[in-house]
Amino acid sequence: LELEELQIGLEQRVAARTKAIATSAEVSRSLSTILNREELVKEVVEQVQNAFGYYHAHIYLLKEDKLIMAGGTGEAGASMLASGHTVEKGRGLVGRAAENNQIVLVSDTSTEEDWLPNILLPDTKSEIAIPIAIGDLVLGVLDVQQNEKDGLDQEDVDSLSAIANQVAVAMQNVATSEISAKRAKELTTVAEISTTTAAIQDSFEMLSTMVHLTQRGFDLYHAHVFRYDEASDELRIVACGYKEGDEHKGTHGTTSIPLAQEQSLVARAARTREPVIVNDVRNEPGWLPNSELPDTRAELAVPMIVGKELLGVLDVQAENLSAFTEEDARIQMTLASQIATALQNAESFANAQRLAEREVKLSLITKNIQNASTIEEAMKIAARELGHALGGRRIIVSLDPT
Numbered sequence: 001l002e003l004e005e006l007q008i009g010l011e012q013r014v015a016a017r018t019k020a021i022a023t024s025a026e027v028s029r030s031l032s033t034i035l036n037r038e039e040l041v042k043e044v045v046e047q048v049q050n051a052f053g054y055y056h057a058h059i060y061l062l063k064e065d066k067l068i069m070a071g072g073t074g075e076a077g078a079s080m081l082a083s084g085h086t087v088e089k090g091r092g093l094v095g096r097a098a099e100n101n102q103i104v105l106v107s108d109t110s111t112e113e114d115w116l117p118n119i120l121l122p123d124t125k126s127e128i129a130i131p132i133a134i135g136d137l138v139l140g141v142l143d144v145q146q147n148e149k150d151g152l153d154q155e156d157v158d159s160l161s162a163i164a165n166q167v168a169v170a171m172q173n174v175a176t177s178e179i180s181a182k183r184a185k186e187l188t189t190v191a192e193i194s195t196t197t198a199a200i201q202d203s204f205e206m207l208s209t210m211v212h213l214t215q216r217g218f219d220l221y222h223a224h225v226f227r228y229d230e231a232s233d234e235l236r237i238v239a240c241g242y243k244e245g246d247e248h249k250g251t252h253g254t255t256s257i258p259l260a261q262e263q264s265l266v267a268r269a270a271r272t273r274e275p276v277i278v279n280d281v282r283n284e285p286g287w288l289p290n291s292e293l294p295d296t297r298a299e300l301a302v303p304m305i306v307g308k309e310l311l312g313v314l315d316v317q318a319e320n321l322s323a324f325t326e327e328d329a330r331i332q333m334t335l336a337s338q339i340a341t342a343l344q345n346a347e348s349f350a351n352a353q354r355l356a357e358r359e360v361k362l363s364l365i366t367k368n369i370q371n372a373s374t375i376e377e378a379m380k381i382a383a384r385e386l387g388h389a390l391g392g393r394r395i396i397v398s399l400d401p402t
Contacts, residue, residue, distance in 0.1 A: 037061075037174050041071030044167055048144065048160070049073045055147040056121050059132070059167070061140040062098055065089045070140070076120040092116035094141045097129035101138050104129040105157055108149045123147040128156060130164045132171065139171050179327075186331045189217040194338040203343055208239040210339050214316065215241030221319040222293050225304075226257070226266055227312040233259045235270055235313060257288070264288040266313045269301035273310065275329035276301045279322040298323035302332045304340035311340045 041059045049057045058072030058080070069085040071077065090099040093115060097104045105128050109115045118124070124145040132140040142164045146152050193213045200206040207225045215223040223241035228234075236256040261267045263286055269276045279298045281287040290296070298318040304311045314336040318324065365382070372378035 037171065037178075038070070040167070040170055040174060044142070044163065045071045045073050045077070048142075048163060052144075052156070052159070054144050055123060055151075056145040058143050059140055060087060060094055060098070060143065062089070062138055067094055067098055067141060076118075079120055080118075087116070093127055093129040094143050097131050097141050097143075098138050101131050101133055101136060103131070103157055103161065105152060105154075107152065110149075121145060125149045126151045128152050128160060130157070130160050132164045132168045134168050134172055139168055142167065183327065183331070186218065187334075189213075190331060190335045190338070193217060193335060194342065197339060198342045198345075204238065206343060207339075211239045211241035211314075213241070214314070214335065215243070218316065220316050221295060222317045224266075224315040225312060226270075226315065228259070228270060228310050229256075232256075235259060235266055238312075255290075261288070262286060265299055265301045266315050269303050269315075270310060270313050273303045273305060275303075275333055277324050277326070277329055279324060293317060295319045297321050300324040300329060300332060302329060302336045304336045304343070306337075306340045306344045309344075311343055314339070 041061075045057045045059055048054065056073055056076060058077055059070050060067035061070045062068075065088065067087040067089060069080050069087075072080055087094045089095050093104045093106060093112075096102075096114060106112045106115060107126050109117075109124055109127055115127070125148050126146045128144045130142045130144075131138050132142055142160060144152065144156070144160060193210055196213065197206045197210045200209060207227075211223045211225045214220070220241070221243070224237050225239045226235040227238045229236060234256045235258075257264050257267050259267055259270055265276045265278060265284075265287060268286065277298075277300050278284045278287060281289075281296055281299050287299070296317045297320055299315065300317075301313055301315045303313055314332060316324075316332060368381045369378045372381055
């Protein structure tokens with residue numbers, strides 16, 4: 001009889017192991033084609049519960065020091081998702097798994113001091129929390145619960161660990177895909193802004209259009225353009241881009257910043273001619289607050305340079321912490337460089353136009369003077385034309401009788 005029971009137990013373990021391998025393979029096949037985070041999480045928890053008959057399964061994703069529930073099974077899962085259920089890193093089994101990047105198996109939750117009960121899951125008796133990680137980087141936690149003591153064991157740990165590893169790889173693929181799509185969209189936005197502004201010859205209109213398109217195109221809280229005045233060695237706001245309907249339109253026309261000012265990200269970007277990123281401005285001693293923009297949490301300032309000439313600074317701001325990356329800085333530098341070139345071209349064109357108009361006026365004045373029959377008439381013509389050229393000023397010309 002003992003031999004028969006041993007045989008049955010062995011067959012059951014083999015069957016369970018075979019099922020676990022099959023489930024892991026099925027999850028792997030499913031995840032390889034999913035590039036949407038929500039769909040991925042939903043697929044995993046449903047397959048895990050359906051295959052193994054667990055009381056409950058859910059996945060948390062780690063954001064900063066908080067684990068945010070991203071998917072769960074049954075009515076309890078739907079309710080927790082709707083309420084935005086979270087767990088602090090380090091608290092409970094899930095928090096401990098995330099903090100230490102180690103699997104936590106509790107066969108009897110009633111004896112575990114660190115266990116956090118959930119009123120939506122009153123029958124939980126055993127629980128496994130498995131980190132979803134790539135090396136030392138924890139992305140989240142796969143948490144499974146059973147409604148009987150000792151309902152989870154090492155075989156469950158092995159099976160779920162394999163699935164958690166696959167989820168980690170899949171999430172990394174999703175993140176890579178999202179980043180690629182975001183960058184492609186941003187580069188398209190840069191091209192559209194550059195194309196639109198390059199067709200505008202008036203420099204003020206060009207910068208105003210550019211900064212508004214930048215704020216809208218990159219979904220920013222605010223954007224400024226500062227022009228560098230070499231004579232005063234200052235940076236002056238010349239255009240602002242703000243959210244539609246926002247009463248905080250910045251400080252257009254009222255703010256100037258000395259290039260040497262230490263408490264200014266804009267001045268620092270201009271001095272160093274390098275991008276400046278601060279993802280938590282409230283904890284940055286070198287940040288210059290703007291009372292007109294109370295919701296700024298992160299800021300990125302990039303210089304506008306052509307060759308060795310500093311034309312100004314493009315400054316963009318966000319309402320959320322950690323909003324900007326090095327890649328964002330490269331994107332904005334690309335935009336700033338293209339706008340700086342277009343601005344220099346527009347100003348060169350405007351200067352050429354002014355010179356051409358002056359040459360035409362001088363030619364007409366010279367011709368009229370040459371056609372005068374007397375010296376007095378020539379002097380009158382010269383005085384009149386110079387007065388027109390100088391904006392209607394009165395010109396007096398006298399002849400020295402000697």
